[in-house]
Amino acid sequence: MLDKTARTGLNSLGLPGAPADTRVVVAMSGGVDSSVVAAMLHAEGYDVVGVTLQLYDHGAALARKGACCAGRDIHDARRVAETLGFPHYVLDYENRFRESVIEEFAESYLAGATPVPCIRCNERVKFRDLLGTARDLDADCMATGHYIRRLEGPAGPELHRAADPSRDQSYFLFSTTPEQLDFLRFPLGHLGSKAETRALAARFGLAVADKPDSQDICFVPNGSYAAVIEKLRPGAAEPGEIVYLDGRVLGRHEGVIHYTVGQRRGLGIGGGPSGGEPLFVIRLDAGGRRVIVGPRAALASRSFPLAEINWLGDAPFEAAPEEGWEVAVRVRSTRPPKPARLHPLGPDRARVDLLDPEEGVAPGQACVFYAPEGSRVLGGGWIRR
Incomplete structure (x- = not known):
């Protein structure tokens, strides 16, 4: 030394x-x-x-x-x-x-x-x-x-x-x-x-x-996220409907805070309208107190918006080529980076286009950018609806 x-x-x-x-x-x-x-x-x-x-x-x-x-x-x-x-x-x-x-x-x-x-x-x-x-x-x-x-x-x-x-x-x-x-x-x-x-x-x-x-x-x-929310916001767990993607009501729930996108267990409603397909939480409608469910295929996303971008690349973020920045992105901490194109929509907003669909892309999660090859972190942003 x-x-x-x-x-x-x-x-x-x-x-x-x-x-x-x-x-x-x-x-x-x-x-x-x-x-x-x-x-x-x-x-x-x-x-x-x-x-x-x-x-x-x-x-x-x-x-x-x-x-x-x-x-x-x-x-x-x-x-x-x-x-x-x-x-x-x-x-x-x-x-x-x-x-x-x-x-x-x-x-x-x-x-x-x-x-x-x-x-x-x-x-x-x-x-x-x-x-x-x-x-x-x-x-x-x-x-x-x-x-x-x-x-x-x-x-x-x-x-x-x-x-x-x-x-x-x-x-x-x-x-x-x-x-x-x-x-x-x-x-x-x-x-x-x-x-x-x-x-x-x-x-x-x-x-x-x-x-x-x-x-x-x-x-x-x-x-237990829900237990913490109930302590911080008493009365927040309001009941509502569990709804299939096409609008059919399949059951009731005891509060949107008990569910997350991609969840399968604990729905308590059996299979889909046909009775045989496994159901997953596709999205949460907090305002309408609805949990929207559907088949696993409905969880796949190819494109989604980002906000609060933090860019760590050498070139200015908005100076992207016409086809967007070539990156690899990670939408959950436990998943490997996947090839994508990053299209700036402003100084701190962007759209991500995945080359292959990713399941369970959820608002509130982070999307982190990596160089297509190597180990460099190029920043990230927050997934929006």
Whole structure:
């Protein structure tokens, strides 16, 4: 590391000067990933400052054991910092988190969309408010435990998928702006597996080395979206009709918030009008309190609109060729990217045309753009009706 610094004038984080002269704020959730980042950088001699966000009241009904930024995790982050000997701060972001993430989650869900609050949290809390706090602490950069890579390209820093496809978090980080990317660092993105991260944690003697990964959304107990919405918006679960695509009423439901696009189980109405075909939720009409169902083939989409585009390509977004940008897109975090054409409709709006249809494209989900070949992330946007 010292040889590289002497040779290039840059340290391992790509910044000028020795590690001891470089202050790094590490966003510490209390899990193994961010703890390893802090330990790695501290071992290299960086001036590490750990920061943990308290995002909600630990004792409230919405909190649950094992979620990031809950009471136990704050304690674990503090213990790592104390063990290794660097300063650690806990910041109360509860109001900001509720206003910027939870409230929109509730409103989107009530409107029949399928929101992704983890993206909004990264966009509006961690990479905006916390990044601002890091600058206030005179940090030279901020590091996180996300599995994604930041690589230097001809036009500046680029965002790339993680080396381990099973750990890649690029879907949740598409809204990272070029200005934020200039300040951010992701030391784990090059690792080949989570096992490597846990081995590093054991090597550094971290008590969290075997701590399980957090599951689901941090403020959603046991993955029950509807239960959270009912707590946030009492009386929101109004009953209505389950309707076939052609308008025929097939049954009743106890609230649109209990359903998502693509859902098959739990409809309670048997097969379709003919009695034999499996039925899926095709779309949600929140205003009319209707759940529209149909055959699986009706879930397929070839084209859909996007809003709130964040573009990370080198050329201006609206300077697309006549046939649109050639990209690969991911419409769910668990699905592989698929070939598509991206047609700008303004500075932050677009239409996506898929080469092959994709099932279950739902309003409120993110659509993330990738280079047709290679690992580069080109941005993304939010799927609209």
